[in-house]
Amino acid sequence: MTGIVEVAARAGVSVATVSRALRGLPGVAAKTRKSVEEAAAELGYVASPSAAALPTGRTGAVAVVSPVARGWYFTAVCEGAQDVLTANGYDLLRYELSDVETDRRRVFDTQLLRKRVDAIVIASLRLTNDEVEALYAMNRPVMAVGPIVPGMPCVRIDDVEVGRVATEHLVQLGHRDIAFAGGDPDDTLGFPVSPERRSGYVEALHAAGIEPDPAMTVPAKFTVEAGVEAYAELRSRGVNPTAVFAVSDEVAMGIMYEARRHGVRIPEDLSVVGVDDHDMSWLFGLTTVAQDVREEGRIAASTLIERLRSGIDRETSVTTVPATLVVRSSTRRLEP
Amino acid sequence: MTGIVEVAARAGVSVATVSRALRGLPGVAAKTRKSVEEAAAELGYVASPSAAALPTGRTGAVAVVSPVARGWYFTAVCEGAQDVLTANGYDLLRYELSDVETDRRRVFDTQLLRKRVDAIVIASLRLTNDEVEALYAMNRPVMAVGPIVPGMPCVRIDDVEVGRVATEHLVQLGHRDIAFAGGDPDDTLGFPVSPERRSGYVEALHAAGIEPDPAMTVPAKFTVEAGVEAYAELRSRGVNPTAVFAVSDEVAMGIMYEARRHGVRIPEDLSVVGVDDHDMSWLFGLTTVAQDVREEGRIAASTLIERLRSGIDRETSVTTVPATLVVRSSTRRLEP
DNA sequence: CTGAAAGCGCTTACAG
């Protein structure tokens, strides 16, 4: 493996000069820099990140920590983050966290993460207070994408607003019997996304003079399968919504699938609105409150890089990106 | 950051002993090992991968290199690989390669990759001969998932067989006018997947005494959008297939979407079969030749780890995993 | 079974 000494020999300078020249540090004569750069290029030399990390403490890598969830959402966050990380010479390390406590401890309790990466993106992950503490103790810039983590800077959408916009759309189409599918009864960590979207739903109903019917709220995690179950639950309860607001597009897809399986036509018999604008939502003609998840990943990464440049601080600013209603064919005016 | 000297101090031994004890090396007294492990646990100590990489040359990380393609496929490969890498204490580094040559050179020409990781998974990436050479020059175990790369070990499905199985299914349902959607006219790197699946298609047709009609083959990359365009192209050519074999499920989804938009019913008017068993295929009732992509990722990762343990060799074995027809509701017998 | 010391490939004060 070509190392810095070979480059130095070839360029006829010391390794110190090579180091400075290649990193664009000031105080290197222009022609010296040029010949070093040439020598490095000819040899295909790049400084070993491991070796450079030792004296500097910088690894040149950023971690994206997400749940094991194999969803479109986390993929999109990573893609966005990767775009800007690559462009800035950082590598992207992926950590998937299960719900198993021991697995999580491995990441949070040990200092592995801290020793591996310069900064951390938390992608829509439910964290315990201890985990938040551990994250801070790492003394590395952290950025959350998704729900607000107290004391942590964050990129997000306004989930209450999202719920309101989705529900208002249905109300304006004349619907009054509007169900909500979302919220995970198993969630021990208080993941706020579903409750907030439901708050918006409740607000919008109240604003329209509609009293929310508890029987119209059915639980659903963020998966297609959960949507299927949610619709089944709705039927088994014997309630008859004319519209459903699903906590995510994947849930909405499951609802549409199951409804059709029961001969319920969409949108003639049932209007459905989701959240996200999943890559495949247009295929289903799904009306949705769209968010640009890749952009959120990009913002998270560039914020971290900026922070890395300017020195670590404990910023906690929250960036709220817009979410906009995209009307397609899964919702329609309620025929009286 | 707690380092090895603190652990040594706490355990009352030398750093050499700590190093040996923690890595499970032989020649450490049982009680010594125990007290070292306790000290390390109390301090939350983990050896710095960067520092350890310097003397050993091992980084404890594995790269997954894939195209920028934001597809389900690459995500699934990564998920599978991550499962086994995490379980074995390796971290997963993600590299997305664009089609832009300069971006690719950054990965292949420089020795960054080699200095960053111990092994490399190539996920269904079209490589030039130079890139294959560069990969070998890195002297790191490499494993391809997807198409065979000459001289490189690989996990794959038999794409000719896949094409044959899909087409035979349609033939057995009485179809004779069977279109094929796949193959990328822009592909300069000779990506073999589509051509091989088409070979299977041609073979199956011949076996049934059907002469393939060139007008029945339309190009399509591996995306939903390409499927939409492929169906549009089929219409504009004025051919009237009663069935289509799509090179992937995403292409099939696009075809179904566009066909229905034109009032063509599936499967009454058109049978469609894809390849992959994409996570969402069941939602579309899509008949498909299923492959277990996550398992392929797992196999790739465990093969690499095995190779890492046993020392680097230039193995080139090809592991072919099964692909099986899953019949759902997008295909049906042709009514005479 | 254990420890002292050299060395991995860089970066960075410190001198000049």
Added chain:
DNA sequence: CTGAAAGCGCTTACAG
């Protein structure tokens, strides 16, 4: 503007 040298945190012959 440039170089010699110390040091980053580990691992690994080499002694004992």
